[in-house]
Amino acid sequence: MSQNRFYRITILIFSLLFLNIVILQAGIHAPKGEENKIKLKIKGKERTYYELDENGLNYKGVGKKFEMGDSIRIGIYSRSIKAQTGKKIRNYGFTVQIDNGKPQKLKYNKSGSNVTSADRPGWNYTQSGVWFVYLPVKEKGYKIKVEPLKGNPVVYVRVSSKKLKKRGKFGDVLKTVNRQDRWRIETQIEKEIKTTHWYPLKKDKQLQYEINGPASVKVFTRVEFDNGNPKDDYYMRIREDGYDLG
Incomplete structure (x- = not known):
């Protein structure tokens, strides 16, 4: 317009x-296809993230396991990798498109953290970039496409969906x-x-x-x-x- x-x-x-609102029943989603993944150790627990390459990440059926009439919160978590020395801040970003909606551009400026990975010793990862969207449950779930911005460093993404219960x-x-x-x-x-x-x-x-x-x-x-x-x-x-x- x-x-x-x-x-x-x-x-x-x-x-x-x-x-x-109370958050219930978390679900973690894997993208379609054979995508590179990494396990990050966050507060003593391992969390799986997927590498955001130039082809992007495509998710299908996000939130479909919940019942019709429920509301859900979809979370998109992201981190970039950084050397233990060097720049303290990493700038990165990507777009998120849900179904056939308009892509939403997200940009982050994140400092380092204590998050590490046994898959890549000697490196650590930034603080998490987080974006939430609240939606009603659809019978076949939502399609989500995540695409990198030009000039991005390596970025890893984790997508979750959680049921909301009004109290x-x-x-x-x-x-x-x-x-x-x-x-x-x-x-x-x-x-x-x-x-x-x-x-x-x-x-x-x-x-x-x-x-x-x-x-x-x-x-x-x-x-x-x-x-x-x-x-x-x-x-x-x-x-x-x-x-x-x-």
């Missing part, structure tokens, strides 16, 4: 809700701390009309919330269209204490 079209769309953010009820509805106007939206469900409050997120504006953690937060969005096309995409960025979350 062009930039002009993007700014003709108003994104509406529903007041944030606290949600108590308790929604907590308080949160209000912005930077005094933003709210819009009232009425939704008719059969004969009942329900009113909820939403915050408009417009060009060059921010919605700021103060949240006491640890807590899980759920964000709902709607779009007001003025160009008559209900299929336009829209984007927003979420930050915590100045750091991009997605």
Whole structure:
């Protein structure tokens, strides 16, 4: 979508809700084909990672072992290799595409760690780069494609899926701390009309919330269209204490 079209769309953010979530039943996924793998010793346990070569890594059926109606968290963990001496920081990145969606570019700047591998003595590995995405379970699972960026050092990837279980009820509805106007939206469900409050997120504006953690937060969005096309995409960025979350 062009930039002009993007700014003709108003994104509406529903007041944030606290949600108590428990992570259950982890699953680790291997990519298709014969890919190089390495076992890394992390906090006394061995974890299998796969090398991200120029052909990328392709995963199929991610999350399909869970039941329909469940929600899952897909985690993509990554590390780069580094010598025990030399540069303290490694820069690397890759793109992640889920099904036929738009590829998401991820870039990391990671320092070294105490993680080692018996497969490659004398080397260690960076701190983990982590990216999570929360999705409903699909009958055949999700296809995930991970492709390296140009100029990458050697990168290793680990993909997991975990079931989410909601515990308790929604907590308080949160209000912005930077005094933003709210819009009232009425939704008719059969004969009942329900009113909820939403915050408009417009060009060059921010919605700021103060949240006491640890807590899980759920964000709902709607779009007001003025160009008559209900299929336009829209984007927003979420930050915590100045750091991009997605």
